Amino acid sequence: AQSVTQPDIHITVSEGASLELRCNYSYGATPYLFWYVQSPGQGLQLLLKYFSGDTLVQGIKGFEAEFKRSQSSFNLRKPSVHWSDAAEYFCAVGIYTGNQFYFGTGTSLTVIP
Amino acid sequence: DADVTQTPRNRITKTGKRIMLECSQTKGHDRMYWYRQDPGLGLRLIYYSFDVKDINKGEISDGYSVSRQAQAKFSLSLESAIPNQTALYFCATSEEGGGPETDTQYFGPGTRLTVL
Numbered sequence: 736a737q738s739v740t741q742p743d744i745h746i747t748v749s750e751g752a753s754l755e756l757r758c759n760y761s762y763g764a765t766p767y768l769f770w771y772v773q774s775p776g777q778g779l780q781l782l783l784k785y786f787s788g789d790t791l792v793q794g795i796k797g798f799e800a801e802f803k804r805s806q807s808s809f810n811l812r813k814p815s816v817h818w819s820d821a822a823e824y825f826c827a828v829g830i831y832t833g834n835q836f837y838f839g840t841g842t843s844l845t846v847i848p
Numbered sequence: 849d850a851d852v853t854q855t856p857r858n859r860i861t862k863t864g865k866r867i868m869l870e871c872s873q874t875k876g877h878d879r880m881y882w883y884r885q886d887p888g889l890g891l892r893l894i895y896y897s898f899d900v901k902d903i904n905k906g907e908i909s910d911g912y913s914v915s916r917q918a919q920a921k922f923s924l925s926l927e928s929a930i931p932n933q934t935a936l937y938f939c940a941t942s943e944e945g946g947g948p949e950t951d952t953q954y955f956g957p958g959t960r961l962t963v964l
Contacts, residue, residue: 739890769952769953771955778938778956778957778958779940781952781954784952825891829953835896835906836891836893838890838891838892839890840888840890841890
């Protein structure tokens with residue numbers, strides 16, 4: 736069965752510090768991988784996605800993510816966090832057959848001045 | 849205007865009441881989805897529809913029903929609401945499956961439902 740694990744429920748970083756949010760997936764083939772961000776009171780906004788090709792993908796708001804097949808991971812990174820990055824982040828796996836998504840449980844990011 | 853809209857944005861209701869959440873989209877997508885979000889559980893799929901005549905149950909469909917009135921409209925109903933259906937509900941859309949580029953889902957702003 737497909738699954739997505741985000742091992743960190745909550746992360747706190749200082750503004751200007753680097754950030755890495757972890758995501759691991761379980762799926763028999765190469766999945767489609769996504770990161771979404773949910774700001775307080777808002778819907779989910781797509782940050783970036785990986786389908787194939789270059790394993791380092793760039794997204795909006797200065798985020799990037801790296802697909803590592805050997806580790807079944809798709810970690811999200813940002814070199815310098817801004818206070819406005821405080822939000823909930825969701826990793827998702829897209830399964831082409833059935834066009835279904837499986838979401839992780841989310842990582843809540845707090846940014847301190 | 850937003851591509852995916854949900855109404856209402858907030859709703860408080862009582863146990864046993866029937867309520868309907870509505871979703872409309874202007875993206876021209878064939879596929880629509882309903883999810884619920886609970887703290888610590890992420891998003892879970894309730895129902896999805898690949899076109900007007902195709903509706904499928906998701907992971908947690910019990911206690912819910914849906915109606916796809918048109919390509920652009922997908923409604924979620926709780927026939928007899930219960931307190932554990934208190935959650936944040938999201939509608940999403942995607943293009944008809946044809947490869948990875950069409951498999952991205954786009955979300956509405958959510959409806960916060962409270963069942964007392």
